[in-house]
Structure formats: C-alpha cells, structure tokens
Amino acid sequence: MELRLLVIGSNGPAQFQLTNAILGREEFSKAVTGIPSSMKNTGQLAGRRVAVINGPNIYTKDITEAKRKMELKRSKCLCVPGPHALLVAFDLEQISLNDIQMPKLVTKRFGVNCLRHCMVLLAYEGPLEGGALDDRVLRSDWHLKELVQKFGGRYHVFSKDWRDDRRDVEFLQKVEWMVASGGGSFLSGRTFQRAESSVRKEEARIRRQRAAEMERAGEELEQRFSGEELQRQRQVYDYVVGAEIRAEAEMDNGWLRTSLARGLGTGLAVGAMMGALVGAVEGPGGMVLYGIIGGAVGGAAGGAAQVAIDNLEDRVAPAARLNFNSIFINRFFPSAPLVEPEWAAIVYVAGFLPTLQLTTPVPRTV
Secondary structure, eight states: OOEEEEEEESSSSHHHHHHHHHHTSOSSOTTOOOOSSOEEEEEEETTEEEEEEEOOOTTOOSSOHHHHHHHHHHHHHHTTTOOSEEEEEEEGGGOOGGGGGHHHHHHHHHOTTGGGGEEEEEEEOSOOOSSHHHHIIIIIOHHHHHHHHHTTTOEEEEESOTTOOTTHHHHHHHHHHHHHHTTSOOOOOHHHHHHHHHHHHHHHHHHHHTHHHHHHHHHHHHHHOOHHHHHHHHHHHHHHHHHHHHHHHHHSOHHHHHHHHHHHHHHHHHHHHHHHHHHGGGOHHHHHHHHHHHHHHHHHHHHTHHHHHHHHHHHHSOOGGGTHHHHHHHHHOTTSOOOOGGGOOEEEOOSSGGGOEEEOOSOOOO
C-alpha cells in the first residue's frame, strides 16, 4: 500500500527539504523556498512506497488568497481518498512565536480532526545523534515545546542533507505508529470526499474520451501476442494508462474548474464594480467605460491561475493527446515502427507492476 504524505510548512525551504529527505533525491534545489502550485512526487522511504504532496507555504505572500484556496483543493485531489499523515515542516533554527499559531491554520484548512494525523518535522543542519536535540525540543525552547504539544507531542528531527538517510527507518516507524494509533485510517472529511468524487468522475470522463484510442491499442496487442503473454501485456498497458489518467484527473477536474470559474466571475464582478465607482466622477458614461475596463482587469486576475494549472499538468503526466498508445507500443515492442519519438515516454518495469515508474520528458520547472 502506498503511504500518502501531505507536506505543509510556514515560510522558507523546510517543507521542500523534507520532501527531498523522504524521497532520497533532490526534487527541489536549495534555492526553492516556495512553489506557486501543488504537486505530487512518488518514491520510496526505507523500502515503503510513498507519495509526497506539496502545496504552497501557509504564510507565503507570493500568491493571492483565491489562488491559495485553489491550490489547497488541488492538494486534496492529489492525495485522495486522503493523506495518511500531515507533516508540518519547520526549520529548527527559525521557529518563531508566530509558528505557535500553526495548529489553528492547519485545522482551519483541513478540519478539526486533522491534528491526530499531524506530526511536526524539524529541519536541522548538524549532528542528529545524542539527546541534545530532544532536550532542546522538549525542555529548552518553550515555544518549540508548546508547538509540538499542540500537535500531540509528535515530532521528528531530520537532516537538511537529503543524502543522510540514517534516520529514515525511525521516521517511517513514527509515521506508521501514528497511523496505526488512529485505527490505520487516513484523514477524511467532507472536502476530501468531494475531491475523491470529482477525481473519479474526471477519470470516467477521460476514459470515455479515450475509449477508441484504448480499443485500438488492445487490437494492436492482440495482433502481436496471444495467451498468457497477451494477458500480461494488457495488464501492463492498463496499469500505465490508468496511472496516466489518474494523474490527469487529480490535477484538473470539475471541482477545480468550478472554483476557477467562480474566481473568474468574482474578478469580473468586483473589477466592474470598482471600475464603475472610479468612473462615477466622470458621469454615467464614465461609469460604463470604467466598469468595462475594471471588469476586464478583474476577470484577467481571476483567471490567471489557469496558466499555472496548465503548466503544472505537463509536469505530472503526459497529456492524453500525445497518442500514448503509440508511445507504449514503441517502448515495449522494439519491432514496431517508431512513432512520435519527440514525445517518447520512458516506462520502466522492474519486478512486478506495483513498482512501475512512469516519467515524462517535459522539463521540470519550479
């Protein structure tokens, strides 16, 4: 079973350093202190399959409140049916009195029951052995002690160097113990349920849209294979396409599109109203003119988030329009003529299907 970890943070790079530490690779460079849109990465932690979901920092001022709410919804879609753990990341050397209010912000965004799924993660640059760090967390720094207590006393200190994996097993045990103590369930609630429903509906819509394409791929496999080998190749194909469709549905679905439309509508309405008020000094004609201008500006601001959404979709999965069937056939069956080499996906099967990795050549930007 995949362990779903939703990572959140206040300011700075702590949550991105934590993501690197969990995945055991540099998914984010040291220069990254925030991201504009939610994203999901998968990997292994001490041999356990994990999915790590990152959203914008809680305190960041680089995005609007409307955009923050949109990305909060997207982060919930990326970890449906719900995260097993909420990891709240801080820099051990930069804990402030402000951070003591973090539990209130977390419960506001994820519900009153979320705290039992939370653990404080503290980024530290230095030796992790010995009891000095534990003594500091639990006794010396009163504001740090209070912060940890508000999250049920659960915490873990991790190294800022993602190559240092000496405490990976200990961290995984803490997370699994927290999950087990909560009955082995994941965090759920009304919004997570709505996110799951929207993702499933979008998956069904995409499958209907791609039905003919998938049928042609099945026929091509039947021409090449038979018996048990045909069944095996169908399983691989179904798994890869299913993962691709799921990733696309998590990134863009009816719930998110509705939120975007509301933001656009609100921008139009508020912009038009403010424009009309400014234009009132010019008389009725000025109200009309400035109202139109204000509406256009407000609408553009309300819809600007779509640009980031479109760009991020390319990072998570190749678009359905890239003729995935040809890519799949070309990768697994070298005798087939190459089709669309510029979009050739790399599909690696190691051992059995659950370990399958799918990546896309689209350059990654943060």
